Amino acid sequence: MLKLPARLRMDNVPQVWAQLEGALRAELAQVGNAAGRSVSLDASGLNDFDSAALSLLLSALRMCGQNGWQLELLQPPKQLRELARVYGLESLFWADAAVTAQSSAAAALPV
Template sequence: MSGLKLPARLRMDGARAAWAQMSPALRAEAAQVLAAAGREVRLSASALTDFDSSALSLLLSAGRQCTEQGATLKLDDAPEKLLELARVYGVAELLWPTSAQSV
């Protein structure tokens, strides 16, 4: 499976740098997944402990980038606080389209 992981800290002051690192990795991972006849790019959020709403922006951008390449982003092991933040901002369904309530 994928080795893509979110960092432990993802706040406004580091979001641009995190995206600069993540975007090419996502692009490469999507290309590998699609070449193997897959469709799902997996991203682990298990290490994410210190974050703000910029994490949601980064995740939405990641999802959009995957979609543009013909893949879907699957976020694994999201902390409950991230799920709640996504619900408050009204984007939970965009990040977890299958069942935002049960994630």
């Protein structure tokens, strides 16, 4: 499992992405022989971030998708999920967000 650093801001995201991209490529190659087609990214230590963090996560999601893999973002801080929700990206990272959005939309329909 890969782990995000504690800080993801505009000034350090390019350096973090350079490291994460290499680690993702290695993980995809290593896990490629395993049964699962999913890569886990632990976000539990992330505590200082801005919207550039979403850019990095979208890049990771895109890389995994291009290779036929899914990216699992584990233990995200509440504020990161909220930021993703504000930008309309929450359902890209967390399947339960898509279910919640569908349930809310269905509940809002007149009967």
